[in-house]
Amino acid sequence: MANINEFGQEVGADVDGWTTRVFPQEVVLKGNHCRLEPLDKEKHGLQLFSAYAKAGQRLWTYLPVGPFNNVDEYLQFIDELNETEDTVPYAIIHERTGCAVGTLCLIRIDEANGSLEVGYVVFSPELQKTVIATEAQFLLMKYVFDVLQYRRYEWKCDSLNGPSRRAAMRLGFKHEGTFRQVVVYKGRTRDTQWFSIIDKEWMNIRKAFEQWLDGENFEDGRQKRGLATIREGL
Template identity: 85%
Template sequence: MAILNKFGQEVGADVEGWTTRAFPEKVVLKGNYCRLEPLDREKHGPELFNTYGKAGEKLWTYLPVGPFNNLEEYLEFINELNETKDTVPFAIINEETKRAVGTLCLIRIDQASGSLEVGYVVFSPELQKTIIATEAQFLLMKYVFDDLQYRRYEWKCDSLNGPSSRAAMRLGFKHEGTFRQVVVYKGRTRDTQWFSIIDKEWVDIRKTFEQWLDERYSMVFNNRQRMGRHSQNF
């Protein structure tokens, strides 16, 4: 049913009781397979630089930064992330090995509207296509929607980055469209695909995540019990 103002114009629904949302904090988010920690130059930088090196330069093709020629360049990039006003970066820690294996960042944080984006998603080869990769995304979403009560969670990528687009859809994001020639980066033009999850969709998406993760946790636990040792394959 359309909502009309006093001039007979159609308008959006009121957001009752809305208040500006808190800025995300540098918190630790714990799961069964991984935890997210505030990204730290000295603690995580060398491990991340080394594990990213195993993927080669192709890891950075669709990112606005990298590849990094040496450790100092990468450490300086971590400094820049931590000093950027609307960015909160996290390191992804493998709970079994206790090593940093990737990063996620909250960026473009709009407290007044309750909207933000997940960006600088950089997964090392040992993190890609694992349960840890999925759980890390879930932990950050859960923090944004359940703890901070934001309304909108965005994902953007180069329209030519098929793996990123497929990952967004797999994780429950809805495709909103393509912004044409919106960016020039690394000397190339970029059309950008936009995806989002909004708060009213989160309840069902959270249940799907929880069920999927619980099933795999039970499988891993039972396998370890049966084998009598720790499995290395998440």
């Protein structure tokens, strides 16, 4: 809701007591099915490269990096992620097997305004369309909103990447619009679709995740109610 200033102009609502937020840390985030660990090339690199190889080159179509010809190239990429100033990468660890099966990164981190983005979302076939995939996203969101108390959590993707668009909407992100011809990557033009979750939406989104992840919502490994359906009913 807008305010009116002394000149009769509409201005944004006051943000009482706002302070610069803390930069995300290299923490371990634990769930029931998986955990997120700081991405380490010695510990996770070979496991991830092997897991991703099962998907073939199509896994990298909509990402600005990859495919990687060999494990050394992938390890170099992990180094680059860890050396990027506004990026904190995490490996997704399958709790039952103890193996790394995917990555999530916090990128474009803006502590002053309490905004950041989830990026380099790379899920191996073992992780795709599983409870673990959803729980991993939830664990990172909880850390961003409940611990770090950021105001805005972004998701961006190639406008032609249908699975990524659908995933964002399922997880509770709201579509904000399309930036036309914003990027050239892999020799192609890209229109980028923007999505976000903001802090005032988080409580209902969190409740929906908790209800969806509850064991009572599953029978013989199949969900009884979808995540979006639960969220819409809150």
